[in-house]
Amino acid sequence: MLGLALPGTSWAHRLPAGAKLAALALVVLVLLPVAHPLPLLGAAGLVALLYATLGPRALAAGARMLRPLLWFVGVILLYHLAVGEALLGAVISLRILVLVGLANLVTLTTPLTEITAVAERLFGPLRHLGLNPRAPALAIALFLRFVPVLQTRAGALAEAWRARSPRRAGPRILVPMMLGTLDDAEHVAEALRARGGVAAGKDRPEGGTKWNAI
Amino acid sequence: MERNLTLVALFAAIIVVLGFMPSFSLVSGVPISAQSLGVMLAGTVLGSKRGAAAAALVVLVALIGLPVLAGGRGGLGVLAGPTVGFLLGWIPAAYVAGLVTERWQGGHPLLVAISGAVLGGIVVMYACGTLGMMAVLQKGPIEAMLLNLPFIPGDLIKATIAGFLTREVWRARPALRAGV
Amino acid sequence: MGAELQDVALVREGRPVFAGLSLRLDERRIGLVGRNGSGKSTLLRLIAGLQAPDGGTVRVAGADLARDRRAAIRSVGILFQNPDHQIIFPTVEEELAFGLEQLGQPRAEARAAVAALLAGQGLTAWVGRSTSSLSQGQRQLLCLLAVLAMKPGLLLLDEPYTGLDMPTALRLQRRLAGLDQQVILATHQPETLAGFDRVIWLEAGQVAMDGAAGPVLEAYRAEMERLAGAAGC
Numbered sequence: 001m002l003g004l005a006l007p008g009t010s011w012a013h014r015l016p017a018g019a020k021l022a023a024l025a026l027v028v029l030v031l032l033p034v035a036h037p038l039p040l041l042g043a044a045g046l047v048a049l050l051y052a053t054l055g056p057r058a059l060a061a062g063a064r065m066l067r068p069l070l071w072f073v074g075v076i077l078l079y080h081l082a083v084g085e086a087l088l089g090a091v092i093s094l095r096i097l098v099l100v101g102l103a104n105l106v107t108l109t110t111p112l113t114e115i116t117a118v119a120e121r122l123f124g125p126l127r128h129l130g131l132n133p134r135a136p137a138l139a140i141a142l143f144l145r146f147v148p149v150l151q152t153r154a155g156a157l158a159e160a161w162r163a164r165s166p167r168r169a170g171p172r173i174l175v176p177m178m179l180g181t182l183d184d185a186e187h188v189a190e191a192l193r194a195r196g197g198v199a200a201g202k203d204r205p206e207g208g209t210k211w212n213a214i
Numbered sequence: 215m216e217r218n219l220t221l222v223a224l225f226a227a228i229i230v231v232l233g234f235m236p237s238f239s240l241v242s243g244v245p246i247s248a249q250s251l252g253v254m255l256a257g258t259v260l261g262s263k264r265g266a267a268a269a270a271l272v273v274l275v276a277l278i279g280l281p282v283l284a285g286g287r288g289g290l291g292v293l294a295g296p297t298v299g300f301l302l303g304w305i306p307a308a309y310v311a312g313l314v315t316e317r318w319q320g321g322h323p324l325l326v327a328i329s330g331a332v333l334g335g336i337v338v339m340y341a342c343g344t345l346g347m348m349a350v351l352q353k354g355p356i357e358a359m360l361l362n363l364p365f366i367p368g369d370l371i372k373a374t375i376a377g378f379l380t381r382e383v384w385r386a387r388p389a390l391r392a393g394v
Numbered sequence: 395m396g397a398e399l400q401d402v403a404l405v406r407e408g409r410p411v412f413a414g415l416s417l418r419l420d421e422r423r424i425g426l427v428g429r430n431g432s433g434k435s436t437l438l439r440l441i442a443g444l445q446a447p448d449g450g451t452v453r454v455a456g457a458d459l460a461r462d463r464r465a466a467i468r469s470v471g472i473l474f475q476n477p478d479h480q481i482i483f484p485t486v487e488e489e490l491a492f493g494l495e496q497l498g499q500p501r502a503e504a505r506a507a508v509a510a511l512l513a514g515q516g517l518t519a520w521v522g523r524s525t526s527s528l529s530q531g532q533r534q535l536l537c538l539l540a541v542l543a544m545k546p547g548l549l550l551l552d553e554p555y556t557g558l559d560m561p562t563a564l565r566l567q568r569r570l571a572g573l574d575q576q577v578i579l580a581t582h583q584p585e586t587l588a589g590f591d592r593v594i595w596l597e598a599g600q601v602a603m604d605g606a607a608g609p610v611l612e613a614y615r616a617e618m619e620r621l622a623g624a625a626g627c
Binding site: 153156163172173175 | 474
Binding site: 001002003004005024028065066068069072076088092096099100101102103104106107108110112115116119132135136138139140142143146147149150151154168171172174175177178179181182184185186188189190192193197198 | 219223255259275278288290291293352375387
């Protein structure tokens with residue numbers, strides 16, 4: 001599965017992931033109490049400018065990621081206009097667009113390997129809870145491996161349905177899909193155990209996980 | 215250990231694949247995304263801990279920047295939108311759905327499954343979703359709830375479907391009903 | 395029943411699968427051979443109407459099955475490779491009755507027809523059984539019966555012998571030989587096409603050879619052996 005991050009070596013790509021996340025958190029804290037649309041409009045302009053410095057592809061990707069929100073924002077604006085709180089509506093809408101846009105900017109300019117390294121560091125303390133810190137990485141790898149497998153299975157079941165029914169497949173096909181997946185899980189677990197199991201990696205020196213699956 | 219890990223990872227994959235499927239179009243003709251159905255099922259079929267872990271895995275994968283949410287959405291931006299509560303709410307929702315089915319062993323399977331799906335997938339989910347909306351939209355609880363109201367009938371249908379599907383899975387795999 | 399493809403073109407993921415494919419399929423037993431990836435499965439799907447062509451026409455008994463799904467399930471039955479990807483219901487009865495109900499039969503009538511069907515096959519013991527309790531071969535048979543219950547005029551089979559042990563495969567072969575409907579069977583095992591009228595050899599979406607079973611299969615076998623001996627296979 002392709003990650004959302006855009007390939008490239010822009011200034012934003014070269015910033016360390018941790019720094020970008022910290023900056024994002026800071027911006028959130030700063031913008032939250034703002035109660036007037038004008039500074040937010042300025043912020044929106046700045047965010048658009050940041051996207052622009054990354055090129056047309058980034059602008060297109062950013063716009064595409066914001067599209068599902070537009071419906072929401074429209075409703076919010078209309079609602080507030082109707083109840084006579086247009087200013088508040090503008091503030092809320094702009095804030096959503098600025099924060100989502102900025103957060104997406106981080107996602108677009110941070111390769112998966114980098115952001116997962118940050119996530120792994122955050123998961124480090126799990127060790128003290130008795131949970132294996134390698135588990136999330138392994139789980140993600142398994143997840144990525146099986147999404148296309150399950151898609152194929154879902155497609156096959158839907159097709160088998162359509163071969164006997166003029167209608168599209170209904171939720172019923174989720175039963176054989178779940179059962180098949182549960183069985184797969186047993187086999188994969190066995191294969192894992194045969195190769196040493198989850199615990200086997202615990203004693204290896206920390207140095208990042210091999211993201212071969214991505 | 216390995217079995218729990220693979221069950222969690224693979225069910226997370228189910229939740230995501232459900233997001234890729236064209237939305238089931240139900241009685242009212244309103245298209246309804248199947249992804250939250252997957253979250254309810256994760257809880258009722260895998261139990262509270264594994265179900266919550268599966269939901270958490272999907273959330274994590276979405277946040278690190280993979281387009282796994284319905285509609286190809288993903289990335290950190292989802293945390294700043296109005297539906298953030300619904301997304302993060304997947305985790306407690308799956309947990310409670312599973313908890314109901316684990317604790318209520320004696321009841322009629324269909325009733326237990328639907329109750330789990332409703333309590334987890336609707337009550338808890340909407341509570342979290344409403345909290346999220348309150349924060350992002352600066353609204354009080356009642357206003358935020360009103361905004362969510364139109365989606366409840368669709369989700370009730372989903373919870374019922376989840377109940378039926380879960381019962382079928384339990385029939386085929388009795389060990390899961392016992393929480394194994 | 396008769397199927398006809400005229401100038402069919404299909405593109406998948408940017409690559410052409412078929413281009414200018416024209417075939418008249420009237421013979422009673424037609425075999426489709428070819429290596430993995432030659433397009434056999436896709437061709438069967440086109441005929442069944444599960445896949446619409448990007449260009450040209452595909453008709454079965456004159457109807458465009460990709461558009462008319464009701465006519466499709468009445469005239470064509472298709473059996474896929476893996477029974478686990480086809481069985482949708484937990485009990486044998488439900489699985490067999492599904493197609494009949496989709497054809498419009500009321501539930502009671504469908505169930506009665508299913509009981510009769512099972513009795514006719516000597517499988518009354520299957521009434522009430524769960525589909526997951528069946529063996530691999532039994533599940534394969536269930537899928538076949540589910541499709542035959544809808545009485546299609548044309549039966550398409552996509553590599554049905556995959557994974558079956560010898561007695562099960564022979565049993566399936568015998569069953570197919572006794573069927574009234576037209577059968578088109580895709581396989582990469584030429585020995586399962588004994589007694590077929592016509593064999594089409596597909597190679598990368600094109601017809602490499604098309605004619606009587608004997609000569610085509612001989613040429614196919616020779617080519618497969620040659621490829622096995624060639625370097626870098």
